[in-house]
Every structure is written in structure tokens, then in C-alpha cells.
Amino acid sequence: MKTAQEYENSLRSMSFKVFVQGELVKNPVDHPIIRPSMNSVKMTYALAEDPQYEDLMTVPSSLTGERINRFCHIHQSTEDLINKVKMQRLLGQKTASCFQRCVGMDAINTLESVTFEMDAQLGTDYHQRFRRFLQRMQQEDWTVDGAMTDTKGDRSLSPSEQADPDLYLRVVEKRKDGIVVRGAKAHQTGALNSHWVLVMPTIAMKKEDADYAVSFYCPADAEGILYVYGRQSCDTRKLEGSSIDVGNSQFGGHEALLVFDNVFIPWENVYMCGEYAFSSLLVERFAGYHRQSYGGCKVGVGDVLIGAAALAAEYNGVSRASHIKDKLIEMIHLNETLFSCGIACSAQGAPTESGTYLIDMLLANVCKQNVTRFPYEIARLAEDIAGGLMVTMPSEKDLRHPQIGPYIEKYLRGVSNVPTENRLRILRLIENLTLGTAAVGYRTESMHGAGSPQAQRIMIARQADLEQKKELARCIAGICPASGID
Numbered sequence: 108m109k110t111a112q113e114y115e116n117s118l119r120s121m122s123f124k125v126f127v128q129g130e131l132v133k134n135p136v137d138h139p140i141i142r143p144s145m146n147s148v149k150m151t152y153a154l155a156e157d158p159q160y161e162d163l164m165t166v167p168s169s170l171t172g173e174r175i176n177r178f179c180h181i182h183q184s185t186e187d188l189i190n191k192v193k194m195q196r197l198l199g200q201k202t203a204s205c206f207q208r209c210v211g212m213d214a215i216n217t218l219e220s221v222t223f224e225m226d227a228q229l230g231t232d233y234h235q236r237f238r239r240f241l242q243r244m245q246q247e248d249w250t251v252d253g254a255m256t257d258t259k260g261d262r263s264l265s266p267s268e269q270a271d272p273d274l275y276l277r278v279v280e281k282r283k284d285g286i287v288v289r290g291a292k293a294h295q296t297g298a299l300n301s302h303w304v305l306v307m308p309t310i311a312m313k314k315e316d317a318d319y320a321v322s323f324y325c326p327a328d329a330e331g332i333l334y335v336y337g338r339q340s341c342d343t344r345k346l347e348g349s350s351i352d353v354g355n356s357q358f359g360g361h362e363a364l365l366v367f368d369n370v371f372i373p374w375e376n377v378y379m380c381g382e383y384a385f386s387s388l389l390v391e392r393f394a395g396y397h398r399q400s401y402g403g404c405k406v407g408v409g410d411v412l413i414g415a416a417a418l419a420a421e422y423n424g425v426s427r428a429s430h431i432k433d434k435l436i437e438m439i440h441l442n443e444t445l446f447s448c449g450i451a452c453s454a455q456g457a458p459t460e461s462g463t464y465l466i467d468m469l470l471a472n473v474c475k476q477n478v479t480r481f482p483y484e485i486a487r488l489a490e491d492i493a494g495g496l497m498v499t500m501p502s503e504k505d506l507r508h509p510q511i512g513p514y515i516e517k518y519l520r521g522v523s524n525v526p527t528e529n530r531l532r533i534l535r536l537i538e539n540l541t542l543g544t545a546a547v548g549y550r551t552e553s554m555h556g557a558g559s560p561q562a563q564r565i566m567i568a569r570q571a572d573l574e575q576k577k578e579l580a581r582c583i584a585g586i587c588p589a590s591g592i593d
């Protein structure tokens with residue numbers, strides 16, 4: 108396994124072509140806006156080095172038996188699925204942000220089973236190719252960016268019907284030695300902190316869309332790949348050098364627009380090319396795994412937000428007020444409900460044909476549907492407890508100013524035994540999680556990440572077996588022939 112420092116060094120040797128606010132960045136690792144997101148992924152390596160987290164963060168490889176980072180693991184049991192969610196909660200607690208590495212973990216678990224089933228039905232040889240990549244990924248302890256979401260253009264049209272044929276990523280040329288692809292993937296979590304990109308189709312495809320039914324992996328800095336870094340609310344505060352004003356100066360997440368401008372992919376790296384009928388299976392499984400993931404990561408971040416709200420209440424001298432206690436209880440209740448769903452869909456998992464364990468799809472979709480709602484309520488309650496000072500207080504520069512600093516120290520103090528600076532730090536953390544850079548990961552990503560709410564409702568409708576429930580009702584009501592009470 109890589110150490111945290113080796114991980115950082117490995118990124119330095121890559122040559123990403125990335126634009127941040129209109130400028131080409133030479134050294135993404137040390138860029139003040141990007142670096143906190145790198146620190147979050149680095150934590151997935153650092154915790155794996157820590158003996159107290161060994162069982163959660165590392166696991167024997169199902170391919171080689173060697174101990175590997177769990178982010179590179181193929182789930183072999185429901186216990187593995189449960190440990191994945193627990194690991195994600197831990198990392199959410201340690202970073203208070205999106206730590207990005209889960210997308211690749213969910214992508215490899217998806218492709219492991221889907222390529223197996225494709226080969227069994229179609230006689231292709233994708234599974235063995237994929238396992239060769241997997242073995243290297245595990246040995247090298249790579250971070251992999253799972254790239255699914257296309258830009259999609261007009262949502263009422265299929266990929267092949269779009270006015271611009273590149274709005275979904277597609278194969279533009281098939282050669283003897285490989286394929287050439289063009290298109291873009293949007294909202295790519297952790298793309299610049301990844302060694303490889305694993306591309307997958309984003310929706311179910313028809314025969315006419317065969318060129319768009321493509322899955323492959325390539326180096327994240329491959330020739331022809333270009334990144335445009337996503338803006339986040341308050342991101343330029345990171346350029347000001349104030350740890351207080353940023354709220355969480357060490358950690359963060361990032362998303363980028365990933366453009367494939369005629370990128371060559373050798374056949375060895377291709378796992379789907381035209382098998383459109385398997386596109387929906389791949390999308391559903393990936394979405395299911397990532398919807399499970401949110402029952403861990405968002406809960407860990409929620410733990411930090413609840414802790415911050417409790418501290419804000421203490422610093423204000425209101426921690427014994429019954430309505431504050433009740434609001435904190437409500438936040439905990441909502442957060443643990445999310446965790447319960449993450450654990451439940453894992454505990455109810457089952458093996459696929461290849462032996463790789465898959466979560467219970469209905470419960471995973473229920474998990475994510477709750478995630479589209481509860482973090483908003485948790486954030487609302489945190490803002491309620493924090494008070495308006497969270498968005499009206501002065502900057503760190505004012506606090507440090509020789510003339511006005513003493514006024515801030517004096518007038519913005521809450522309880523007398525807590526330094527004003529601590530109060531400002533906690534309020535800025537709440538601001539960061541609810542309105543600032545981390546709100547991308549905690550709020551909007553809770554809504555749209557791993558699929559928007561309607562996507563889960565479609566899956567819930569599909570998985571729920573309403574006919575069986577009607578049958579149950581008929582039996583109880585005495586209108587079921589099978590009940591013998593006709």
C-alpha cells in the first residue's frame with residue numbers, strides 16, 4: 108500500500124491539464140484551492156497506515172490475499188459492505204468533506220460483476236481484462252475516478268438524437284489497436300486527485316446509441332484529457348490565507364468538467380464497446396453502490412456538523428435550553444436514520460453471479476432518497492442553533508487588527524470562559540458546511556450526487572413489488588382465491 112506521502116508524491120509526477128478560473132494550473136497539488144481536496148483523499152491513505160483503523164481501512168485482497176486498502180477491494184460478503192459504510196462514516200468525521208475516493212471503489216465493484224455477466228451471455232472477454240487492471244490497481248493502491256455523468260444536452264432526447272453528437276461520450280473511431288473517444292463527463296468528483304479514470308455510460312441505451320455504450324479506463328492525465336475546475340461558494344477565501352474564515356482550512360472536495368478530446372484507448376483497457384443492452388445494468392449497480400455510500404460519508408460529515416452546533420450552543424450559553432437539546436436530538440435522529448439505511452442495504456446484500464456482493468437495491472435507493480432530504484433539515488437546525496452571527500461576523504483580519512480586534516474580542520464573546528476566536532471558528536465551520544465550499548458535498552451533492560431524487564423514486568417503484576403487496580392485502584381482506592375464503 109502507498110503511504111499518504113507516497114500518494115501525494117505520485118500525484119506530483121502526473122501532468123494534468125487543468126484550468127482554474129480561466130488559468131492553466133501547473134502544479135495542482137499545491138494550488139491553494141485544490142490542495143484541501145487532495146488532503147481529503149490523502150486521509151484515505153493515512154488512516155490505512157494507522158493500526159487502530161486496520162480492520163476498517165484494509166482488507167485481504169480477494170485476488171491475491173495481500174492486504175490492500177478497502178477502497179480497492181471487491182466486496183466478498185455483507186460484512187465487507189457494512190465495513191465500507193463504516194469506513195466512509197469515519198472518513199467523513201475526519202475530513203468534514205467529500206473524500207472522493209469512493210467513486211472508483213463503486214465503479215470497480217460494478218464492473219467486476221457486470222463484465223462477468225456480459226462475458227457469460229455474449230462470449231466477450233472483458234472480465235479477464237478488467238481483473239488485470241484491478242490487480243494492478245490493488246498493488247499500486249491507485250485512486251480511480253469513476254466517471255459516469257455525461258453532460259446530457261436536451262434531456263428529452265437520447266444520446267444519438269442530440270443536435271450535437273458529443274453531448275454523451277462516444278466512440279468516434281474503432282482501430283485495430285483500440286478506440287478513439289470524444290465527449291465530456293461532468294461533476295467529476297476528485298478527478299484531479301486520481302491516478303486513473305474509469306469511464307462508464309450514464310443511462311440505459313438503445314441500439315441506435317451503441318457508440319455511446321462504452322466503458323474503459325485511462326490515465327487521468329492521458330493525452331487529450333482536459334479538466335475545468337468547478338467553482339464552489341466562497342472558494343477564493345482559500346487564497347486569502349485565513350484559516351478561520353475558510354471554516355475548514357485543511358480539507359475539502361472538488362468536482363471538475365472532464366473533456367475527452369479524441370482520446371485513444373487501447374483494447375486492453377476497454378470493458379464495454381457497443382453492448383448497449385448492458386448499459387442499464389451497469390448504471391443501476393453503480394448508482395446502487397453509490398447510494399449506499401451516502402449512508403456513510405454524509406453521516407460522518409453530519410457528525411461534525413452536529414458537534415459544531417452543540418459547541419455553538421455551549422459558547423452562546425444556551426446548551427441547557429430544552430429547545431436546543433431537542434434540536435440536537437432531532438439532528439442525531441435524522442443522521443442515525445441515514446446510517447441505518449446505509450447499514451441495512453449492506454446487511455441485506457447478496458452475491459452476484461461473479462461472487463461480488465451487491466447491496467439490496469431497494470434499500471440503497473431508500474437510503475439515498477433520505478439523503479436528499481435529511482442533511483437539509485440537519486443544516487437548517489444547525490443554522491438555527493448557530494444564530495445570525497454565522498453570516499454577519501467580521502473576518503480574521505479584523506480580529507487580528509490592532510485597533511478593531513479588541514472590540515471584536517470584547518463584543519463578540521459569548522460565555523466568558525471561551526475565547527472569542529473559538530466561537531468564530533465554530534461558526535465559520537458551520538458556515539462552511541451549510542453555505543461554503545463543503546456545502547457542495549454536504550447539501551447539493553446530497554440532492555444530486557449518485558442521482559437526483561427522481562432517479563431513486565423510479566428505482567423504488569421498480570424494486571418495490573407492489574403486486575405482491577396487493578396480494579397480501581387481498582388475502583387479509585378475504586378476496587384472494589389462495590386464501591381459501593372465496
Ligand code: SF4
Binds near residue numbers: 205401552556
Ligand atoms: Fe465518497 Fe460521499 Fe464523496 Fe461520493 S460524495 S465520493 S460517497 S465522500
Ligand code: FE
Binds near residue numbers: 296552556557
Ligand atoms: Fe458523490
